[in-house]
Amino acid sequence: METCYFSNQQEVDDQRYVPCDHNAVAEGKHTVCCESGDSCLTNGLCLSQSNQSDYNWRIACTDKTFEDPACLKYCTSEDDQTSDTYVVWKCPEPRKWCCGQAGKNTTCCDTDLVFEADEPVVYTTAAPIAQTSSSDPSFTSDNANSTESPLNSTSFGIGLGIGLGVAVAAIMTTVFMLWKGKHSHKRAAEGHTQSVPKKNEYEQVYEVHGDVHAVEVEGDRGLVEMYSKQQSDPVELEGAGL
Template sequence: MKTLVFVGAFVQLLVPCSAVIKQCYYPDGSPSSDFPCDPNAKESACCGSGLGSTCLSNRLCQSNNGNIIRGSCSDKDWSSPACAPFCLGADTGGTDLISCSNVTNADNSFCCDHTNGCCDSGAGRFNVLPRDPDVFATWNNEASSYRVVGTVYTGNPTSTSSAPAKTTSTTAATTTSSAPTNTSPPNDSDQSSGLSNGAKIGIGVGVGVGVVLLAAIAFLVWKLRQRKASSMAVRIHPLSWTLEGRRTRI
């Protein structure tokens, strides 16, 4: 009888202890083996266990090898602001965040590890705030739980990533093309003197009239000379000899 009472009391002690350890979930609702960063909070971000693992003030996790991970959350629906709102489209499980600092020169610029070419293209890239997060909780090996040592960042945890500061050869360049210049050779008509048909006709008529006038003037001059020669011939009479041997004017 005493043994049964002892076992019952022991079970009652275990019930509240197990109630403290909250279940954590991934964005798709599947359970995870993570632990809440704040065991006493109603809702909390969750990270993996292990010596050297930490919860950051931006709700992300840092593993003992230094990787930044979006862990899980004690809110199964992930509607709580305590959950890390990053890389929610990843497959079941936590996901690593890939740093894009080599492209953006910002140490808080990240992409989800399942998004190919994100850092270079900027599609899906995001900034995590605060830029230099503090440690919020550290893993306690003896208690097998996290111990809160700081505060959670309460501002907007993310912002739109800016364009990459580093110029890469794969960046698509936007070029403005001007209208093509017509380099075809000009038509023969374009290479002419540029005179219109009317002008050409006028010149032809003028030349013809000029020729006629010159011919008429030449004819008049010739006629005048003929008349002058005839009149002079009438005035000058040659001398002739009469039969009597006298010189008379004919």
């Protein structure tokens, strides 16, 4: 129903003329048509926004027959279907209008061309109906993909972070227990005759690379390595006794 028709039922092929009420068009109803940029009046007329701003026009409607109540038949005649548009003048008296004639202005208010219509109230500005983005399937598909990817990336990042955190905690716990066990055995060897744990028990956990200690733990997620600068003396963990 975006197509406009003149009162003589000819289709408007001039793209300057557009439906006024976009909501009516969306609901499958009819509405008057005005030139883009003009003011749409509640009485069905169009107020020109050109240099002749006092000009009111009866132009077109989306109903080809002009029988719909939205299509007001101001200045139309079965005997004269030659005029596509018609200029309309506001008379000094309230609710009085007249159909303009060539070379005349409001003097038509003294003729039989006078008719009654509501006072002019602007309810919108005529503008082309924009195409909705939902009509483009590719837009919907791209939009859905662009929404899904960040969510998947976030979920993967969270899962990876949790997994690494658990692995790191397990490594630190193992290192601490081995370190504590080493010193416990050392103290036990000084006071008793117990033997010191073999070196290869620690080599399963510690692997020395130059001045860097590498802690390796092999699990479901593969090999995870953590590096810390070598220290000449053991580091005492807070809360742990030596």
